Amino acid sequence: MSYEHEDYPEDPFPKDFGYGAYDQDGLDLEANASNNSETKPRILLMGLRRSGKSSIQKVVFHKMSPNETVFLESTSKIVKDDINNSSFVQFQIWDFPGQIDFIKPPFDSDMIFRGCGALVFVIDAKDDYIEALRKFKDTVIEAYKVNPHIKFEVFIHKVDGISDDSKMESQRDIHQRSSDDLSEAGLDQIHLSFHLTSIYDHSIFEAFSKVVQKLIPQLPTLENLLNIFIPNSGIEKAFLFDVVSKIYIATDSSPVDMQIYELCCDMIDMVIDLSSIYSSEETAFDSGSSSLIKLNNNTILYMREVNKFLALVCILREENFNRQGVIDYNFICFRDAISEVFELRLKRQKQLQNPDQDDDELADDRGLTMGGRLNHDNDAAAVSRAP
Numbered sequence: 001m002s003y004e005h006e007d008y009p010e011d012p013f014p015k016d017f018g019y020g021a022y023d024q025d026g027l028d029l030e031a032n033a034s035n036n037s038e039t040k041p042r043i044l045l046m047g048l049r050r051s052g053k054s055s056i057q058k059v060v061f062h063k064m065s066p067n068e069t070v071f072l073e074s075t076s077k078i079v080k081d082d083i084n085n086s087s088f089v090q091f092q093i094w095d096f097p098g099q100i101d102f103i104k105p106p107f108d109s110d111m112i113f114r115g116c117g118a119l120v121f122v123i124d125a126k127d128d129y130i131e132a133l134r135k136f137k138d139t140v141i142e143a144y145k146v147n148p149h150i151k152f153e154v155f156i157h158k159v160d161g162i163s164d165d166s167k168m169e170s171q172r173d174i175h176q177r178s179s180d181d182l183s184e185a186g187l188d189q190i191h192l193s194f195h196l197t198s199i200y201d202h203s204i205f206e207a208f209s210k211v212v213q214k215l216i217p218q219l220p221t222l223e224n225l226l227n228i229f230i231p232n233s234g235i236e237k238a239f240l241f242d243v244v245s246k247i248y249i250a251t252d253s254s255p256v257d258m259q260i261y262e263l264c265c266d267m268i269d270m271v272i273d274l275s276s277i278y279s280s281e282e283t284a285f286d287s288g289s290s291s292l293i294k295l296n297n298n299t300i301l302y303m304r305e306v307n308k309f310l311a312l313v314c315i316l317r318e319e320n321f322n323r324q325g326v327i328d329y330n331f332i333c334f335r336d337a338i339s340e341v342f343e344l345r346l347k348r349q350k351q352l353q354n355p356d357q358d359d360d361e362l363a364d365d366r367g368l369t370m371g372g373r374l375n376h377d378n379d380a381a382a383v384s385r386a387p
């Protein structure tokens, strides 16, 4: 993970300065559009001042403790953060200062929104949100004009300490008002999702998981693999975690129970903490990493490393763990399938960067997609071959 700043000059709006048009080295980013980091999907964090944007980014991606965020200073420049946790989790987060007017020059909306995958708009639920909704509407209208494929994600934030009833009421009201505003503007068809979040619990990780998942083109394949793996292994639920950020990049199709998700996050924290104490390696998480926790309700949490960045955490009934051999065998099939998806993705990325690649290589890729073991049925067969 790297961290980049884009310093504002003395005058925040000099004529030749468009937001984001230049990186910290003064390079013209548009001219460098083929540069790898610039072709990564971009997640924009926008919202009014002090709504909690920087706190979210620091807590989720930089392991800052929520209490420390009270000391964060107001953001005065766009902060770009490159997230390179794994081949699946690769994007840039741009944290915008709350005081920026996202629609008026010199804000270069064309440049900002064109490469954007998701726009996270943070609304402080503890504050009066009418002004925030007005800004949200203006931002969506402008962003949609430039890029109709953007996913708009509203985080109704700081809901800690608010009763469940008030949370639901705020969500209903914000949903209603923003949908009305946008349909008035003729934008009924946009992709709009709402999440109740707080940095003081796991809701922010859950919400970010959903945002990131929508940017992973291989998500349906990963979900299919999990849907095949689980019933054949006597497992109730499984999450594929990005270990560094604790966001889950895929899960099977059964509903997500927040308490189970929190237990899985805690398990990952515990494994990483213990491994860093006892491991002499630079990376505490390696191919031998696995962990088993028996809960007092006859349930087991079982974690296995998938690769350096990904872990599979499964929840199953204690009696089903008697057949650990089956689970481990099926897990190896699952892990192999994931690495094939990885390879395919890398090939595709190379291809995008080098569109002149010859046709034979293209044909190879198509063969892998159609005939490789990632084919749903083939994998079912592979998994059910388990002893």
Ligand SMILES: Nc1nc2c(ncn2[C@@H]2O[C@H](COP(=O)(O)OP(=O)(O)OP(=O)(O)O)[C@@H](O)[C@H]2O)c(=O)[nH]1
Residues within 6 Å of the ligand: 047, 048, 049, 050, 051, 052, 053, 054, 055, 056, 066, 068, 069, 070, 071, 072, 073, 074, 075, 076, 096, 097, 098, 099, 157, 158, 159, 160, 197, 198, 199, 200
């Ligand atoms: N109670 C509560 N406070 C939060 C939460 N998230 C952030 N805060 C607090 O909100 C304040 C503002 O947070 P920032 O992250 O600086 O807000 P920002 O949107 O980046 O602000 P600007 O940089 O001015 O645009 C800080 O004191 C945080 O501790 C949350 O989930 N719950």
